[in-house]
Amino acid sequence: MKNLKPHTRRNLITFIGLAVVWIVVTVLRGQGVLGRSASGLLVPICCYVVMALSLNLTVGIMGELSLGHAGFMGIGAFTGIIVSQSLMRAVPSVPLRLIAAMLVGAVFAGIFGFLIGIPVLRLRGDYLAIVTLAFGEIIKELITCLLVGVDEHGLHIIFNYKGLKGVEDLHLSETGQVIIKGAQGATGTQPIATFNAGMILIFLTLFIILNVIYSRTGRAIMAIRDNRIAAESVGIEITRHKMIAFVMSAAMAGAAGALYGLNYSNLVAAKFDFNTSILVLVFVVLGGLGNMRGSIIAAVLLYVLPEALRSMHDYRMLIYAVVLIAVMLATNSPIAQSFFARFRFGRKGGDEE
Amino acid sequence: MAELLNVNDINVYYGAIHAIKGVSFHVDEGEIVTLIGANGAGKSTTLHTVSGLLHSKTGSISFEGKNIAGVPAHKLVEHGLAHVPEGRRIFLQMTVEENLEMGAFTQPNANTPASLERVYEQFPRLKERQRQIAGTLSGGEQQMLAMGRALMSKPKLLMLDEPSMGLAPILVEQIFDIIRQLHQAGTTILLVEQNAQMALSVADRAYVLETGKITLSGTGDELIHSDEVRKAYLGG
Ligand SMILES: Nc1ncnc2c1ncn2[C@@H]1O[C@H](COP(=O)(O)OP(=O)(O)O)[C@@H](O)[C@H]1O
């Protein structure tokens, strides 16, 4: 370990930590120590960790604010559900269907990321924040208009924007099944998401993000963040590099969404609203911009905390707020920073190879 | 000597503002050419147009005889044009060496060690500070870093936008010494300056830019002794 580069060592520790958590949780579940409600949190926690990691790529590494990350999650969730439900007969293998759902969810979210990126990423200023905010809200409404069903003839999709149509307008055959019922969202989904799939997705996401960060492309993306004019002057293509980061970020959120969607038998689009986007943004900011390990820890802690405090009723939000403020102080005060810097790969000390 | 850069009758607008009004000039291989002018004369706008960050409505810009108007900025670095923007634009969070490595972004990785060595030879001060975070460098060192970074791409033409801006007189002297050395080592330089005295003293040829137009041109010596330049830019 000693002769590795500091960032390699640091990332190795993160991966080892994740593996240890994976094993411990698996053992605890095997012995029945984890209760039903705690076990039920495992998949959503994994999804939110991936959401935080992927948003950190946009906000921390690329340096642009995105306020609609939940929109990509929503796209991933509903395309994932459609894929999994409609492949039920053709692909009986659950893992294969889960992989297909996450892949298609990632591709669709990535395509939307690309479409948003084309007009916005060439502009300077906070346009991305405004456009992603609108995108998140619009996507939620569009999904609410969807009627989707499947039968042996294939998928039946109605875009019910006037709100006049019902499930019967899908004209499904007798063996057909409704997948998405407009405002009621996805109903009757077979929940196939698993904790193991969640951990694999976290590993994969982290691995991809770290590889990008330390690549030539990643250095270019961070150079643009540090100083756009200087980046232009050394010959970096601004729009293309921002696009790479943004589309990757959207696609990863799509995969997380697919996993999330397949964890519940009922899911409404309203789940993927502005509040969810802000929640993930809070994970990223509190975990530290550009700090992937911080994103993981913040997402886990801040997702579990309100649940753990459920028994405290009225004091729950108060304690949550106090913890938020404490974390904010800890990550922003110079004293705390120099204290924590001793333990982590920082630019100021211990950077010698 | 062969002509390296030819700018012919460019007109550049910021919306309704007509910032550059029919400017023409040229730079030959091996020369230092300077554009001098007061604040707001259009010097930076001219450099930005040459380096592809802004576009001219008319005229032509050719580099080594090839028309480069409309070629995107990042491609021009590959063609051998390096632009050191005004105001010491460096990557503050990266180390000195990482900044220099970014300068070689368009070059094959294999060339980077040799380029680093070359730049460190030209700027020994940067070598001493290899691992220092660029944001903690002094103003003069930051300017050296910005110039060194541009040289990492082995440019045929180095364009400097007000390298003396905001620096103490002794540092201005140092920067101009470095410009002279680079010139002696064969680098062709287009230098934009408000500090007419210093710029004219190193330049082979010079152009005076006033509110978007070239009003005077000649050798550095001619302009330093011309009455108009003395009155307007050299304080008497
Ligand atoms: N981004 C911009 N938008 C509008 N006007 C600008 C912009 N940049 C420069 N200008 C105007 O163009 C003119 C030339 O500016 P500039 O090229 O920066 O001058 P210099 O570099 O000689 O100080 C000035 O009148 C300035 O106000």
Ligand SMILES: [Mg+2]
């Ligand atoms: Mg200027």
